[in-house]
Amino acid sequence: MSADVIVVGGGLAGSTLSAVLARQGRSVLMIERETKFKDRVRGESMLPWGVAAARRLNVFDDLVVAGAHRVPFFNTYAMGTMTEHRPLPETTPTSDGCLHMYHPDLQETLVATAVKAGAQCIGINNRDLRTFTVDRELAIRLRPSIPADRIVVAESGIRNGADVARLRDAGVDAILVGETLMRAHDPAAVLRGLLAG
Secondary structure (H helix, E strand, O other), rough: OOOEEEEEEOOOOHHHHHHHHOOOOOOOOEEEOOOOOOOOOOOOOOHHHHHHHHEEEEEEEEHHOOEEEEEHHHHHHHOOEHHHHEHHHOOOOOOOEEEEEOOHHHHHHHHHHHHOOOOOOOEEEOOOOOOOOEEEOHHHHHHOOOOOOOOEEEOOOOOOOHHHHHHHOOOEEEOOOOOHHHOOOOHHHHHHHHOOO
């Protein structure tokens, strides 16, 4: 597998960049470690200049169809009393309001947009980043739900050649190994064992 561009991270910027480049005919490999996006305090309120950028990058309609809420005004309050009402479409250079969307839904929408545009890779992290527990079967269970033409990378919890062989037999295309090599007394021997799988 070769790619013109490798994008590490399928968040807001990574997914949008992957979609734009794929639409331009580039071969894009996008790697994302999370299988389910967590709620974070970012992305929920897209200000008018961000909405204008979403329009230019051709992802605005996908966000609206997926449930983003258009907000046409910005109110300022002091001590419970409104002190300013600003109608955004009439007071912004691009005539855009804000766009509000639950962060995980926004990320999932942009990843789906990138895949639809032709981005080629999906990363499955076997480690739950909230509890740090590892489910070594996760990538194997999820592989059938991913289009066959996508490159699938299994990440975390890969210990030996037997794990590699099981992932390969399940249709996983690549692996990301970190902790196993970092904790090894002889990383070269561990790597040889992984490659033997």
